[in-house]
Amino acid sequence: MKSSPYRWKDESAARFAQQHDAVLAVGRSQARPGEVSLSPATVREARDVRRLVLPSPNGSTIAQSMAGVAGEVIGVSLRNATAAAAWTAARLRSDKACGVAVVAAGEQWSNGALRPAVEDLWGAGAYLSALRRHGFDALSPEAQSAVAAFAHVSGDIARQLHAAASGRELAADGYRQDVDVAAEIDRSEVVPVLVERSFRAAALVASDRNSDT
Incomplete structure (x- = not known):
């Protein structure tokens, strides 16, 4: 698709x-x-x-x-973080001059103000953690914080996602299954470019x- x-x-x-x-x-x-x-x-x-x-x-x-x-924009989530990191590592090895910027998307309140989303921080941390396993560990303090945040919840990610504000909101609106899908760590090997x-x-x-x- x-x-x-x-x-x-x-x-x-x-x-x-x-x-x-x-x-x-x-x-x-x-x-x-x-x-x-x-x-x-x-x-x-x-x-x-x-x-x-x-x-x-x-x-x-x-x-x-x-x-x-x-340069190149890819889509990353908890579901494909390891595959995305492997793809990125291969690109970095072929082009030593390039770098990586990771954006934890967050959301918006109805008035347009930023609504930070902890699940997006965890997704960024999962991707960066996998990238470090490929030997790319020159991380900014912000990136290190994302890695630490993911490490704190990685063994209990499904429960943590359901307990987070966005997860509670989705469950209350009848979309608990969407949270379950988000918690499927590394279920996908597709890297969207x-x-x-x-x-x-x-x-x-x-x-x-x-x-x-």
């Missing part, structure tokens, strides 16, 4: 999805049976969806913003590049 991050769910998002023959994900509370929403559980259950537009004011907005200023305006699996991106040479 190819997924496209989009800043906001508005008329422009609907037009973008239509132009790219994609399904536009709806809000969790707006989803009807069988519809794909921002709930990971609905994405997992989706069938025959090849392209998906995911609008959000946090992760999608950050990905779109970084696409114009960063942002190519133009869409995330594609790193293996597919590499295949495309090889076919061009």
Whole structure:
């Protein structure tokens, strides 16, 4: 599946999805049976969806913003942290001059103010911890803090995610399964790479590049 991050769910998002023959994900509370929403559980259950537009004011907005200023942008979570670190380590070995910036996306309050999300800090820590195992341990103090935060909860991640503010909120709204999905550490080996305006699996991106040479 190819997924496209989009800043906001508005008329422009609907037009973008239509132009790219994609399904536009709806809000969790707006989803009807069988519809794909921002709930990971609905994405997992989706069938025959090849392209998906995911609008959000946090992760999608950050990905779109970084696409114009960063070298390569990848999507990382607790579910693919080890695979993403291995992919990054390989890139770092082939290009000694490049560096890595890790952004823990967080969320936004309804007034637009930043809402820090501890689960995103843990995700960053999981990725950085795996990167250190590949020998890349020149971490900033901020990165070291993320590693320490993840180490503190890594043996109890599912319970900690459910106990965190975001987990409690999702469970109260009927989306406990989304927290369970988030807690599946290293269940996925897919590394999403942002190519133009869409995330594609790193293996597919590499295949495309090889076919061009």
